[in-house]
Amino acid sequence: MNLVPAGKAATYLALLRAIESNRPENKRLFYDPFAKLFLPSSLRLVEKLSRVPFLNSFIAWFIDRNWKGALTCCSARTRLVDVMIENTIHDEGVNQVIVFGAGYDSRALRLKLKKRIQFVEIDHPSFQAEKREILDKNRRRNGREAMVNYVPVDFETQELDDVITQVFQQGHYKTMFVWEGVTNNLTAPVAPRAFDYFKRFRPGTIIVFTYVDKEMLEKPEKFTGAVSVTKLLRHNDEFWNFGIDPASIKEFLASYNMELLHNLDTPTFRRMYFGDDAIDMKGYEFYRVAMARVR
Template sequence: MKAEKTSRTAQYMAFFRALETQRKDRLFSDPYAIHFTDSKLRLATRLYPYSIFTKYINNTINKKIPGALSSGIARTKYIDSLLENAVEKGVKQVIILGAGFDTRAVRLDFLKSIPVIEIDHPNTSNFKAEIYKKRIGLVPENLTFLQIDFNEQNLDELAVKHHLDFSKPTAIIWEGVTNYLTEEAVKSTFSFISKFAQNSHVIFTYVHKDILQNPASFLGGKKLLEDLEKIEEHWTFGFLPEELPNYLNQFNIEVLEDLGADAYREKFLPNRSEKGYEFYRTAVGVRK
């Protein structure tokens, strides 16, 4: 959650979703994603349907960040499916923490009648609202932006100020954030999540703790962390997958599923053979 500017990695994720939208065999459609990319990435997106450019762009991405493209696409679909399952099980509102350029509130039909609350830094939140107003004419009625500067405010204070309803079964999405936080910040956020009603779901991503201690043990890990250092988006936190159930149990949250990039890539993109990003994981838990 960078306070000064919108995240570069968030822009790359939007770019990946924009590329996927151009494919004939696309896993999902996100016509809004392209508007969150810079001019060079928008040009690449528009050229992507032409086979010569498809191959070049895919090869360039995979050379720089092996596995990131297919992992990001499969992860997007995986979280979409986990969210839809949570709604089918009775979730009445959705909260997206550190929302970045997440477009689920506008692109997923099953959310059209469900309140979606996005919580992010004012810079990102205001930029996103302007993009929606400029490109689609409005901010959807079911979408609320709540702004927070994590250097000056915490989620509990935000909840009191905006009268968040903890009594509703809620789906909390926390994607692409935990690896940038301190251990204390992660613990504080799970404590906040645990206050929501029984049957609330939390869908979140994390990185395998080993990549922080031994980046070279994962394909592309060492270069990725070096590149993140250059753009000042340092990774600071991870979990060991085998320790996650006990960790979440202290917040009365039960792990329902915890998959690594290889697993959710095989689940949703079995025909796209790409290696890398095995250190990135997605988990879903339910409030007991």
């Protein structure tokens, strides 16, 4: 599972979020001022160039040519998960958001929420320490440091129940899990442990997670751009190991006492946020965002 050091995958995602954030204010889908802080020197130049509108468009074109759909999928999915968090907090009375395998996610700091929410970030100890050091160094916590609880977990060697305090399961918490960009890095024996942990939270607990179509892992050539994505991952010694069949996700979740609320593919959430421009956007059709509820 990706609760080991996140490596280059988290860095690439931070770059994509930074590029989207540098689009004109009336066009960008979200604004993440923290993403650029996590970039190594080799990628900082790309981020700085993307601040110039015509160069931003060129960089987006170049990324799409080499990794079809990666940027538009990342941008639309980030926006979708942002909206899911905001709406669920408002509609369901959520007062605790646990970001599982947080990576360089900065929603605890950047989302402008109307009520006080406890955020918990769970990630590998060394990666989490690096992230906190970068944030401290840049003094970009917006006065909300006390609202973020950091829990270091090495999932390969530790059990969640042994490390994560049961305080987060107390009855006064209405919890939402955000598990973005992590499930596809799971190994098959590990996946049940994570879902089994989620189901032990009180009924009504919400889980938002991303996953890849299982068929993409077996036959990447059937999906636009999937072969180049797997090559890039392999080049960086990172692999997508776990997928779910979209047709059987209801049954999969039911086995963990959960019900499926939403199951959106990339073309759908691209249309939601890019409108008619999404018609010509291809790639990453295998990537999905789902929302479930503990029964």
